[in-house]
Amino acid sequence: MRRSNKRSRFIKLLNSIGIVRLLLVLVAGIGGSSLIFALTVSGVTRIKNPQLALMFVPTDSSALAARADQLLFSSLKKPAPEVRSFARAALIQQAINPKALRVLGYYADAQGDAVAAETLVRYSARLSRRETGAQLWLIEASARRNDTQQALKHYDIVLRTKPEVQSLLFPRLVSAIEEPEVRAALIPYIKNGSSWTIPFLFYANANSGNLNVVVDLVLESGGLADVDAAKSQILGLLERLVKAEQFTEARRLYMGLPGSNPTKLKSVEFSNSDRTGEFGAIGWLLVVDPDAGGQFIESNAGDRPRLAIFANASTTRTVASKLLYLSPGDYQFDARVTPIDRGYGGSIRWQLRCAAKRSGTEIWTFDVVDATARDALTIPSNCPVQFLDLIASGGNGQTGLEAIISSVRVIRIAG
Template sequence: MTPEIGALGRAEAGALSRAALRQDPTAVSAAATLGVVTLAQNDIANARRLFSYAQMLSRRNITTQLWSIEDAVGRGDVGGALRWYDITLRTKPDMSDVLYPVLAQASRDPSIRGALVRKLANNPPWSNSFVGYAAAQKDDPQNTAALFSALQVHGVAIPSTAQTSLVNLLLSIGNFDQAWRYYAAIRPGATRARVRDPRFTAMIETPSAFDWATLSDNSIAASIQRTRDGGTFEFSAPASIGGPVLQQVQLLPPGSYRLSGHSDGIAQDARALPYWTLICRGDERELGRVVVPNSARAGGMFVGTLVVPTDCPVQTLSLFARASDAIGGTSGQIDRITLSPAGQATH
């Protein structure tokens, strides 16, 4: 039975199905096929009776399952439709290719989203798979954020990869406020007015753009390492090679900010010293630069001021390792970095 089959083909399918059921009343495929034929004849009552009979015989027939979903949707029975989604995805996981797009789109309706959240809170076997699918969709990340937030309220764990994907996607389309709201929900205590994880203790496996991101390539090595006192950022680059090694996206309100921190192992000529810079993401303007002096100076402490203008809502704080002529190249560690409104205490 396909949409292209005409009346003659449907009549033949109906006759074969009736013959099969006379020989074997438990022939679920025959009952389901006869239900489709009857439905095509607009005999809704008998079609429903036949599909109900097929449901009684088996919960594994895909025709019956899909009709049951459509029938529940047609009657406005959200709970019934989701119950059949659940049954179908449990017995036929490969039907996710057909059902996930419809389910994701339907979840834009708050009433359907609420029912879906309650269903996923029961941890069906397809829960993680659907969450991963939803996180990868780029057409409506705002809806995905609302769905994920509701799931977290109901105690449903969202994989860190899905969380990171959603935050970065919202940022990429310019939805900065919703990206931050969702990030703040998954990183309790995060604030827009300060750098996050100032002592590199979080050790996040899949960091988002609002977390520290190390930047490595075939030449430059950069990593966050756990230490006895918490954590530290380490970098190294061969002679004559430089570039960004660490960054974190900021949503700093306009104003002056004090950047300070502590380094170890940095020993370079003045023109090869690493530096922190704040770049406006909209037009790549440099909003300020703070050079990290040699660690032997001032006990490794460094401090400077950065100014955020009113026309730059999103910034990137980056550490740059400058190319060095030294035989051993350049290397060092940063074990503390703070960025907070000027005049406020840092910690």
């Protein structure tokens, strides 16, 4: 009986020891889980919500720096002393903290200590090229010193490391290229094919209010290093110049391109460059939609292409157009047309109009009746740039118009 009681007490003691150990393990586990949870929350929120992160890990260097940055930008001109306190606390926890150093630099700048500000911001930029705020501050500092070369170095760093700031910096850079020294400083970046130069030139094409300086930059730099991007960018710029009626700049850009030929500016003859669209708005431009259009096809001889056109019934539309820089004077027009199906009332009309007026003043029209078309025309002195248009009409029948233009010429008459 006694032996049984002793065994019972021993088992109870073992059980109690096991329970204590289990409780200790559970407590340790709960503590570890809490720490992991705190660190996880801190890692997720320390940038977007540093206050929440600091509630879990008050010594998190990144969260301290982010909180300092948050307070700084809530009152940039007169930052609160807490900005400096949080930034310094971040540096105590992590001596190499670019954001904290940059915040202290901004704080010093707001206090009027320019020397300390530049020292701190430059140190921040050296520690991390991805510290965008430091690069932006250094751009401003370089601009204040009129140091274009240095400013562009910082532009290059920030645009390569943080492409999302393009919307902030591109408008400023577009304005800056009006200065010759800025364009000269940009040339190495364009030639070397820095990742941001392609989107920048496309942005300048679309948004610059002073397209002649964009033309200057393209011609002075020799264009983009990426051949396909360069071609696309230049064709886009040519198109915008023509739409903006900046014909002098369009001619200047075209003449600066490899393979350009001044005779193309005065010729309406079809060429393989028209078929491939090599020179964009300087060549023949074709309109194609479901109701009317044109398409270049190879000729039987394999030399100059021919132009196949069509227009559905009850449709009259310009299907092809060519920009010209013909001098004032008298000219002879020749064209060879092969009607495939004229339909009922279908017709082909050639039209010459002044390009320098948005209303498109007509100076000559000619309706084609025979296969060989010939007529005389005169370009007045107040019309230095022209468009030759080909207008197709499908008539009122069922089949519409189809035809092939074998050749077309405009020849100056001596006199």
